[in-house]
Amino acid sequence: MVLSFRGESTRGYISRCITVLSLPERVSDRRRQRSITTQAAPLRLCGRRADQGGRYARGVLLSDRDIRAEIAAGRLGVEPLLENLIQPSSIDVRLDRMFRVFDNSRYTHIDPAQRQDELTSLVEPGEGEPFVLHPGEFVLGSTLEVCTLPDDLAGRLEGKSSLGRLGLLTHSTAGFIDPGFSGHITLELSNVANLPITLWPGMKIGQLCLFRLSSPAEHPYGSAAAGSKYQGQRGPTPSRSYLNFPLPSDAVDAVESR
Template sequence: MGILSNKCTTSDLDALVTGTESGDFWQRGYGGPMLLSDRDLVSEIKAGTLGLEPFEPTLVQPSSIDVRLDRLFRVFNNHLYTHIDPAMQQDDLTSVVEVPDGEPFVLHPGEFVLASTLEVISLGDQLAGRLEGKSSLGRLGLLTHSTAGFIDPGFSGHVTLELSNVANLPITLWPGMKIGQLCIFRLSSPAEHPYGSVVYGSRYQGQRGPTPSRAWQHWRTWPTR
């Protein structure tokens, strides 16, 4: 039966894929979505469909590319607001801090700051990405992404990092250090409307440095009853 159990047939699974003829789902094989290996990552970079600038070849891993920490951080101005409201524009909620040459940024226990990758990352319309933390840093209590690790096809810009220290000691963050690993996936087909398309009003396309939340733009809620 291969990967199918005795309770699930090929026809049953084909029926879940709308708009395809019977068996087409399986015939795609390795032409379908997949995580790219080191050789495929390099091929995409050479083809211009995946961009990292600056690119350091020694950072390519078996199925990811290590990315580095930039020198800019956004800290929260707790004394200016009584609360955070994602529906409101709060321009002074954060301030940019630039770390001097040769010095680290100290992230204290329980603190949360925004940072960004050193690399500008650009994805073609058939590639999507996930930015994962480094195991060695996670074992020290550093969370690289509180929630938003997904990168849409078509995105171009620095990736904003959501850094949290869940340890009970301060953690020093050195500009230029390895901060995460970028995994790239090939989509089953090119996105019809990649990130940055007018139809989406993409709020973070082309972002430079750690970029604060723009949730208030195009804000809406849906009925819950």
């Protein structure tokens, strides 16, 4: 005789009960297997594996030991460099003694599409004297160090916290440094405090962080295809934004006639 439970056969009912009773064990097995798989999986950072030697893969912020290794290998250049400038994950950079101040009497306005060579003038404070940056004033400065990056490292310049708390901004927008760049880093200095700030040549002005790319840049900064405007710059370099705009028709005719 075959019993029926609400229209279900005895065999079907017993089979269903066994399935339900064994479910927690199966779930536990799956969790255990997932845990084992996770523990056995290789370490991944930013989607890339770490090698067995423990060296992190590409796509990460360089530590002090990696910074020293890149400098020792001759791939990363920071000159002149003092050992105490290397921080846990950055390099402190210092202020050079040259500044570019804006001359408000030369032009009625600033036009990014025009070459305005007399918009700024170069200023150097006297020996042993600081440059005084007044409230609301904006000037260009530069790092004392010449920085050279390989094609698989990018940099980012950040301000110093101690100076930011005094109202000094180290850069307005241009904190990124492309792989392949070589030269002084131009600083965009502004005073948002309500008192003048003295800027001493040689003082620590910012910190350079370095990131390893997922792969070397195909066209690094300074290559012909990159259209770089500031490769090899020395000292505070004025804007060359006019190169981003097409030449006027008369200038094009002049170039083609050569």
